[in-house]
Amino acid sequence: MSDLGGPALGDSVLEVRDLTVEYSSGGYAVRPLERFNLQVPSGELVLLLGASGCGKTTLLSALAGILTPTCGTIHFGAIDVTHLAGRALTAYRRHTVGIVFQAFNLVPSLTARENVEVPLLVAGVRGRRARDRADELLDGLGLADRRGHRPGDLSGGQQQRVAIARALVHDPPLLLADEPTAHLDYVQVDGVLRALRALAAPGRVVVVATHDERLLPLADRVVHLSPGVDAASHAPTRVTLKAGEVLFRQGDPGDLVYEVDDGEIDLVRSLSGGGEELLERYGPGRYFGELAPLFGLQRSATARARTPAVVTGSTVADFRSRVRPGAGDEAAPR
Amino acid sequence: MLLIALRDLQWRRRRFSIAVLATSLVFALTLLLTGAGNGLRNEASRIVASFGADAWFVPEGTSGPFTASSVLAASAADEVSRLDGVERADPFLFMRSTFGASDPIDVNVIGFRVGGLGAPRPEAGRAPRGPGEAVVDVGLGADVGETVEVGGSRFQVVGEADGVSFNFGVATVFLPIEDVQALAFDGQSLATAVIIRGQAGATPEGLTLLTDAEVVADMRRPMTSGLQTIDFINSLLWLIAAGIIGSIVYLSALERARDFAVMKATGASNGPLLAGLALQALVLSGASAAVAVVLARPLEAGFPFSIEIPGSAYVVLPLVAVAVGLIASLAGLRRAVRVDPALAFGGA
Numbered sequence: 001m002s003d004l005g006g007p008a009l010g011d012s013v014l015e016v017r018d019l020t021v022e023y024s025s026g027g028y029a030v031r032p033l034e035r036f037n038l039q040v041p042s043g044e045l046v047l048l049l050g051a052s053g054c055g056k057t058t059l060l061s062a063l064a065g066i067l068t069p070t071c072g073t074i075h076f077g078a079i080d081v082t083h084l085a086g087r088a089l090t091a092y093r094r095h096t097v098g099i100v101f102q103a104f105n106l107v108p109s110l111t112a113r114e115n116v117e118v119p120l121l122v123a124g125v126r127g128r129r130a131r132d133r134a135d136e137l138l139d140g141l142g143l144a145d146r147r148g149h150r151p152g153d154l155s156g157g158q159q160q161r162v163a164i165a166r167a168l169v170h171d172p173p174l175l176l177a178d179e180p181t182a183h184l185d186y187v188q189v190d191g192v193l194r195a196l197r198a199l200a201a202p203g204r205v206v207v208v209a210t211h212d213e214r215l216l217p218l219a220d221r222v223v224h225l226s227p228g229v230d231a232a233s234h235a236p237t238r239v240t241l242k243a244g245e246v247l248f249r250q251g252d253p254g255d256l257v258y259e260v261d262d263g264e265i266d267l268v269r270s271l272s273g274g275g276e277e278l279l280e281r282y283g284p285g286r287y288f289g290e291l292a293p294l295f296g297l298q299r300s301a302t303a304r305a306r307t308p309a310v311v312t313g314s315t316v317a318d319f320r321s322r323v324r325p326g327a328g329d330e331a332a333p334r
Numbered sequence: 335m336l337l338i339a340l341r342d343l344q345w346r347r348r349r350f351s352i353a354v355l356a357t358s359l360v361f362a363l364t365l366l367l368t369g370a371g372n373g374l375r376n377e378a379s380r381i382v383a384s385f386g387a388d389a390w391f392v393p394e395g396t397s398g399p400f401t402a403s404s405v406l407a408a409s410a411a412d413e414v415s416r417l418d419g420v421e422r423a424d425p426f427l428f429m430r431s432t433f434g435a436s437d438p439i440d441v442n443v444i445g446f447r448v449g450g451l452g453a454p455r456p457e458a459g460r461a462p463r464g465p466g467e468a469v470v471d472v473g474l475g476a477d478v479g480e481t482v483e484v485g486g487s488r489f490q491v492v493g494e495a496d497g498v499s500f501n502f503g504v505a506t507v508f509l510p511i512e513d514v515q516a517l518a519f520d521g522q523s524l525a526t527a528v529i530i531r532g533q534a535g536a537t538p539e540g541l542t543l544l545t546d547a548e549v550v551a552d553m554r555r556p557m558t559s560g561l562q563t564i565d566f567i568n569s570l571l572w573l574i575a576a577g578i579i580g581s582i583v584y585l586s587a588l589e590r591a592r593d594f595a596v597m598k599a600t601g602a603s604n605g606p607l608l609a610g611l612a613l614q615a616l617v618l619s620g621a622s623a624a625v626a627v628v629l630a631r632p633l634e635a636g637f638p639f640s641i642e643i644p645g646s647a648y649v650v651l652p653l654v655a656v657a658v659g660l661i662a663s664l665a666g667l668r669r670a671v672r673v674d675p676a677l678a679f680g681g682a
Contacts, residue, residue, distance in 0.1 A: 102679065
């Protein structure tokens, strides 16, 4: 697709299968992505939507070949991204993927043109060829008169367009954008959105991670990485558990708030070296698991019955209506 | 990547300039100390060579004519002159004394036989022709025709000699040997050595024959610890220079971690990134070495003794500076290698 060393991947499909990423955070095992699947045909713009910490950036890092997943596979066309190493990985990062970073990440000492030229210089493209390519991209993004300016002299929107030009310098068939509108006001957002939409043309897959819902109309497909908050009120769900039975696992989407009616529930967190740590033990009358559904997060711990137990699960809305102000973690009597 | 390294230096030019100035001062000091050590080593060989002797007879058990206080009869020179192979022999007397009346300073005093070996070759004026006349070191600031006081006695300056200081840069006064005998031994006809020209076929009893090289080695012996101190301080200065360069490069690596992450994420390998950082270290050390050469000249005047910077030092300095720069940048290079490209995905 490019005369600058880019691969001829044609209408490649991006395919993510059973992708799990686990890493250690403060000694605990954190799994921002678990058994994640995605298939994107060429020409589509996919929006990864979700709150901070839901795994958007983790997924982009894995797609870019920067992060090695714990298990699962990523294929882009014929390329098995998850098994790339050495020169093949460098070539993939250099020619197949273009990345637009959240904080622009332009080199402050370089002009806009030089920032765009950098990936070409890295790839061994020199002199006038590199300069012409940089100018072509900057002109196409409406930055012809800003080529010689340093990032500090550009607006946020202009910096982001320079970052887009840099990502496109090898005409990559896979473009990843991490929160491309995070630092832009509504005036600046316009130019960036137009550019991203125009890039999702046949021969290229565009994946945009964001929590900015203004981007929704751009997308051919939206993938929600955070569980939604169920604001509606439903009848409480009563669950009976045997000793040792798991109510929910760490990393699961948070849906209900639970109150212990009978028996005991242990909240445990997986440790990065294996094993678990007991966080808290809950007995009758106490509630747990409210933060995940309240804030749309994944479960940060596993809930397991220590003894035969009965718990009642309520939606956030229903639970709110029953909790007495100042009652701590004890629910009001029903 | 070299473009980025050079642009970064331009971008941080104020810090770079301060670092160059600080490092160049350190390099200039290393040049001056090298010159000082060289000067101290040279002064002994220079003064000994100035006598034009082929060998020295000193009292037996004496290590050299400039370091021992043993004396011999000045008439021993006549006995030596009769030895086979000896073309000429003259008595020589060395002592330490003071120069000036109101604010005296230490001087080396050398007594020589008028018209004989050991007579000074002044740059200005002439050599003494008889008692009461002196040739003085130009460093003493006395002009020809002036009357000066040496060891409490007055002498007329008839000549000025250059490059005759020794014993850690102490200036020298040349007097006829009779005047020095009057100053040191109340006029007794004594000497500390007999200077000869020719190859003595025998050694008279009670005397030891020394070559020029042995005399020089004897003069340098008391300087050994001083020269070692100079060498040690020089090593410390190289370390300080390495510290400055290393800190600057490491700081640059720390501050540019995000840039490195972005470049790695976009397919840059470690090699070009490291080459860029190493180039910064090289530019810093090279520029510092160049400024140091310029700075050394005016600083040289502040030293109390002769600074003789060897020509080789100007070649060695940039080479060692480059090596120091590269070694000092290792921590920064290591830091750059360890930058995780995933860092590029972080927020502002």
